[in-house]
Structure formats: structure tokens, C-alpha cells
Amino acid sequence: MTNKSTENYSALSQMKDDDTIISIQDVSKKFCRSLKQAYVYGLKDIAAEVFGTSRGSHALRKGEFWALQNVSIDVRRGESLGLIGVNGSGKTTLLRTISGLIKPDTGSIRIRGRIAALIALGAGFNPLLSGRENVYVNMSILGLSRQEIDKSFQSVLDFAEVWDAIDAPVRTYSSGMRARLGFACAIYTKPDILLIDEVLAVGDARFRTKCYRKLNQLREEGTSFVLVSHSSNAILNICNTTVYLSKGNVVMCGETDLVMSKYEEDLLKIGSESGKGAMANLSENSNNSEELHILSILFKDDKGNTLKTLVSGKPAYLCIRCKAYKMVENAIVGIIIRDINNQHDSILSINSERDKQTLEIPPGEQEIKLKMPYCGLKPGIYTIKLSISKRPFYIYDLVESFRFEVRRSRNMNQCHFYQPRSWEIEEVKVER
């Protein structure tokens, strides 16, 4: 069955226009969770391969699951493709299948041109050898001849900015230097297609910016990309089309903006399923103290109605329902808001003590309200970490992560935050 579809396909591809640089047709790939069984299957598959018999690759055997199922994607010359999906959705498997590292189990992949894969930077670096020696080894692994390496060596050096250190052993390099050198090696192999797997998450902000600038330049020169990333910004900036994978299936494929918002919506859904718990299970939280429990967190509008989502620029109250068992004096509420895609940096950090507020919570169920005249956050999904504590170092109760969504209002395109504003025109009185 598979054979047939491959043959049909190759006839088809002649008719397709010549610009298609990667053509993925009905590709599936299965894996086995049990290691021992995987080895036994491996031996059987190798035997089938050697004797040329069918290995029945289109059916699952016991203990196997589809890591990719019937994925079909076309990428044209100069186009860039983004791959998103939660962990384990098959992004890396797809990337490895495209790069030819592993064989597809059904379907076919047709590729025109030279591929370079940035799956791990500096694969094959020997820490004992100098940077120079490693550049030569690394680039010949990527398929360049000595003359070609000689030609691009200076550019690699300039990009990686390791001029002085090039003759020192790579072991003495910082991780950033190593990443830069690895990235430069791959970039200067002049590939037609570049596969990038979240490698740009390493390195400092300056290096990342530099990489993206370089990638943009390459894109303008006609290089195609397949980019796997969790950062929506990276994909939005580089890719025209995006494929959203979930459990090995293509959920959606199309313009990056649309796919991205669908993905983020789904992320929130996953969140709210368990998210109901985030508010409900708090009372069972054993970490809380005897004096005060946080019961739930919710948003309200200025009329007191509960809000499911916030909207940029609209007013909102953050309400913390809690139950005090005795008078709590000098409570401090700390709130840290983070972007769901970037849990390292906080976007907002609000602290009642720094706001010069002394909160006194009388016994009984209380609601602490934080008024936000304008929600300044841009559209997206965020998490709140919230704590009620007193000086020094005593935490009454803590909510590790509460997820919420901020929706788009019409005038929030290309903005990083909402700026409250008003317009007017005043006549300038010119003195004579």
C-alpha cells in the first residue's frame, strides 16, 4: 500500500511546480515506549531491510504509538515554516525525519538542495582541541571540502567573535562562545534549507538578536527555514506559514498569525481543565498556614461581574478570596506575572508593601481587591504567582501558578503594552 502511494506521488511531483523545496507526503513515524521491545523490533526491521521484505511499517505493533501520523507539508523555495506544539507532539521527530536521520514509516519526503540542521550546536566539538581545529572538523562533518572551509573561515570567526580565543582549546570557552561557534559553523555551510530546533534558546539576548538578524538576512537571500520554537515571537518574525502539531497529527496549517492564536487558545484550554483545580484545590494545599488560606483568585470588571478573560486597555480588578482565622496584620501581597512562553522573566511584579499599603485582614472570608484602571498587558497567556506574607520570611499562603488570558482589543497590533492615552489639539499662540 505504501509502495503504491510513493509511486503515485513521484509521478505527481513532476507536475508540481519546481519551487517546492521540501515535499512531505503522508509521512508517519512510530516509536516504541519499551526499550527492550524497541530493540527487538529494531532487529526485525533490520532483517526485513536486509532481505528486502516488507516490514509492515504502516501498522502498529504491540507497545508502539504514532509519533507522527499522515503529515503532509510543502515548503517552497525561500519560504519558512514554523513548527509549534507542546512537548512530545512530534516536532523534533519531524525535523529528524526531514534531515534524513531516521526513515519514515509511511509516505515519502522529497528534498531539493543542501540541508543543514541546527539540532544541537557544535555537535562533535572536541573540548581538547582548539577552536580552529574544531571549526574544520565540524564543517567537514556538515559536508564542506577543505577549500570551502578555508574560504568561509574568516566569516565564521567574525560571526562567532572568538578572534583571540580561536587557538585555545574549546574546553576553555564559555557556553555562549561555544554556541556562537557552533551556530556560525552551520550558517556558513550555505545551506538551501536550514532546520532549527530551539537551539536559539541558549545564549544571551545579544547573541539571540544577532542570530535572528542573520537568519533574516539568509531568508532574504532565499534560504528556506524549518523552525521549531516555543517562542511565538521567533516564529512570528521569521515564518510565513506555521504547522501546529499535536500528538503527531497536524491540527492546523496556515498563516502564522492564525495558527499561533489557535495554539495559544488551546494552551489555555489545557490550562483551564486543570486550571479549575488551580483555584479549587487551594484549600487542600498543605503548605498554607493556620492563620490564613487563599480560597480562589478571579478577575472582575468595574461593575463586579466575574471576567473569564481580560482585555488589553480595559479596567479590571484582581480579587483574592481568602479566609482568615484570626486578625492578620501587616500582610504583604506579592504578585508576579509571567508570559506563558517565557517563564524566566517576569513581566510585572507588584508588591503591596512597595506600594506603601498596609493590609489588615480581619477574621472571616475576605476579598482583597487590586484595582487596575487599565489592563496594560498585551494579548497572550500569562501566569500569576501570588503570595501573602509578613515580614520577615513568613508566608501565610502561596499560589504557585494561576493561568489567565488577555484578549486582543482592536488597537493592540504591534504593541508590547497598553498605553492609556487621550488626544487633543491646541492652537499655538504665536507672539508678535
Next chain:
Amino acid sequence: MNKVPIGETLYTPKSKILRPLKLFREMYGDLFASRELAWRLLIRNIRGQYRRSFLGITWAIVPPALTAAGLTFANDTGVLNIGETDIPYPAYVMLGTVLWQTFLEALNCPQIAINTSRPLLAQVKFPHEAIILTQLGQILFNLIIKLAFVIALFIIFRVSVSWTIILSPIAMINLIILGTAIGLLLVPVTNLIQDISRAMEVITLAWFFLTPVAYPTPDNPILNFIVKLNPVTPLLVTARELITTGVLSQPLSFAFVSIIALIGLVLGWLIYRLAMPYLIERIS
């Protein structure tokens, strides 16, 4: 169908063996393409190996030298009773050990090559022949150093050599070919199942005693039969005879085993190539 244009790559689940001509062309092409890479990796490995060590290449000759010294001691004290050898025993056993170890290194070559390049194999696509060539280069490098030591020993013991010594590299290369062929044929099992690589250690130890490394071909008919069944025997004995006496005792079996080894090498290469994608899937 399937005229894949130049510069175009096609990946399908079909077995490559179904189109043998294309497969052989690819194999040849990859072997050719991997020369430069293999050379670079070899230099990288050798440099990396010796950059951290003060004694450097001395380590290549310590194991055979110790084995030879031990066996000589055992023979001199009478613990071991070995028949008459053509040349002084220390030189004899040293030469034998060096040849045996070269065979052993060749046997383990594919497994070591795959194990040491795991991260590379899992992340980059490159001609996989390169890592085997690299390992073979390393074996040749080690052999040359060890032979230099053997020559020194020959000079000390004033051993005379035959003119046929210039032919001995052929026998040594056949020894390496045999080892590599067996190693490549076993690639699917040794790299997938841990038990096999453990078992190999035991098997090679027994194999050592069934090969006339430390003793000449025995007269005892049963032992003689077993030793002669051993494919390593004719290659190792011939290599030794070419260096020392120049009189060949088993030319026919030498030729026979050499041809088998060569066929085995091509078959092993084929299996290695076909098995690699499945191995990579599982080692990463």
C-alpha cells in the same frame, strides 16, 4: 519511475536493497565523499588522545608488551610449556600479541566507532562510512607504533628476518579486513543488545587461547584441528611467517580465508549501511 534528479533526495520507508544498483552507487559515492572527513576525524582523535597525556604513544605498546612479558616469564620459569619456536620466545610472543591485538581492534572497530560518535550520529547526517574509516586509520596508526617496538625487540634479540617481510603488510591488512568484516556483520546485534557485547568479551578471550599467538601450531591432533578451524590462524601465522622464516605453512587456507574476509567485508558494509538508520533511531 524514480528518476531522482541531481541534488534531490528522496526518503521512503522502502528497503534500499530493492534497488541494489542505486544502493551500490550510493555506497561507493559515500565512501568517496567520506575520505576527507575521515582523515579530519582521525587527526582530531589522535591529537585529542595525546594532548592530555605526557607518555603519549607509549600507551599503545604497553598492553602487548605486558602480555608478552608475562608469557615470557611463564615460559622461562616452566609454568607454561611451549614447544620450540623459530625465533627467541619474547620476540615471538610479542609479534604474535601485536598481530592478535590488531585483529581484536578491527573486530571491535564498528562498535567503538558507533559508540564514540553517538551524539554526532543522532544529530547530523553525514556519510557513516567516515567513522569506520577513522577507526581503521586509528588501528593502522597503532599497528605502526607497535611494529616499531617489535622491530626494536628484534634488533635486541638479533633476530634475522626474511626478505618476504615486504609482503607481510598484505597478511596484516587481511587480518584487519577479517576483523572489520565480522565486526560490521555483528553491528545490528552488538549495538542493540548489551548481552552480545558482553558475550563478545568472553568469546574473544577464549578465541585468544585457540589462536597460535603465544604458541606455535600444536602437534596434538585434536587441538591442531580446532586451531586450524579458526579463521584467524592462517592469517596470523602467515603474517608471522612472512616476517620471520619466509616459509609458509598454510598458503592455501590463507588464500581461502582472505577471499572469504573480502566478501565478508562487502556484506558487512551492506548490513552496516542498512542497519544504521534503525540504530540511530534507538541510540538517540
